[in-house]
Amino acid sequence: MVPEDKVCIECGHRRPLKSKWTANAIFRLVAGIVLLAELAVLGLQWTTKGKPFGLRQRTRHAVLVKVGLREELDPAKQAALAGTNVAASAVAKDSDLKLKSHELKPDKDNGSLWIQGAVKNVSQYRYLAVKVRFNLKDEKGEIIRGAEVSAYQQAIEPGKEWAFKVLLLDPDASDYSPILPIEGYR
Numbered sequence: 001m002v003p004e005d006k007v008c009i010e011c012g013h014r015r016p017l018k019s020k021w022t023a024n025a026i027f028r029l030v031a032g033i034v035l036l037a038e039l040a041v042l043g044l045q046w047t048t049k050g051k052p053f054g055l056r057q058r059t060r061h062a063v064l065v066k067v068g069l070r071e072e073l074d075p076a077k078q079a080a081l082a083g084t085n086v087a088a089s090a091v092a093k094d095s096d097l098k099l100k101s102h103e104l105k106p107d108k109d110n111g112s113l114w115i116q117g118a119v120k121n122v123s124q125y126r127y128l129a130v131k132v133r134f135n136l137k138d139e140k141g142e143i144i145r146g147a148e149v150s151a152y153q154q155a156i157e158p159g160k161e162w163a164f165k166v167l168l169l170d171p172d173a174s175d176y177s178p179i180l181p182i183e184g185y186r
Contacts (some may be wrong), residue, residue, distance in 0.1 A: 051124070096123035097130060097182040100161065104168075104176065113168040115149070115176055121156040127184035128155050132164055136173035144172055148179070156184070 007014050046060070064070040102117030115134055121127050129152070136147040151164040168176070 095181040096121060096125070096186070097127060097156070097184050098122055099132065099178055099180065099182060102134075102178060113173070115166040115168065116164070118161045118163050119153075119156065119182055120161045121158055123186075124158050125186045126155055126157055127186055130154075130156050130162065130182065130184040132166075132182050133179040134166065134176040135179060136168065136170050137175040137177060138172050139174050141175065143177070144170060147173060149176075 001008050001013075001015075005015075006017075061070060061073075065072050098120045100118040100120045102115060105114050105116050106112070107114060117132075119130065119132055131150055131152050133148055133150040136144045136149060138144055147170045149166045149168060151166045153162045153164070156162050
């Protein structure tokens with residue numbers, strides 16, 4: 001047999017194939033395995049509703065809206081169909097970020113007013129870009145237009161609390177009201 005031949009024409013003998021594992025072949029194999037594992041997790045997330053893989057209904061809806069298979073729900077239309085108040089329906093029913101406590105405190109040194117409190121992550125997921133916001137009110141209890149203060153935290157781990165402190169810069173502000181739900185991304 002000539003060295004280039006793989007099979008003998010006369011007797012049918014086959015030479016064993018020598019395959020070499022190159023870096024490119026190993027990379028393709030590992031990438032294929034990782035891709036299949038990610039697709040399996042995505043399938044589990046989409047088909048199950050319980051822990052640890054299940055997606056919430058609002059997350060499924062957001063994905064379908066992004067893909068173009070559903071329309072975005074207007075809170076006013078949704079509240080009108082349900083026969084409820086728009087303000088009540090605008091608050092997320094299953095918010096994982098809870099405003100545990102908040103109060104207005106003057107600073108000991110200079111008398112400036114601060115809103116101090118805590119936000120708790122009651123979920124099993126880390127929340128990123130958490131923002132707590134407050135509307136400022138005057139002495140009559142009316143909301144001051146354009147006067148909103150907020151505090152920002154980069155991340156809150158599952159089950160942990162974030163103690164925030166917000167300075168009231170508006171001289172007319174004597175009270176506040178929280179703006180719910182607390183913003184954050186999972």
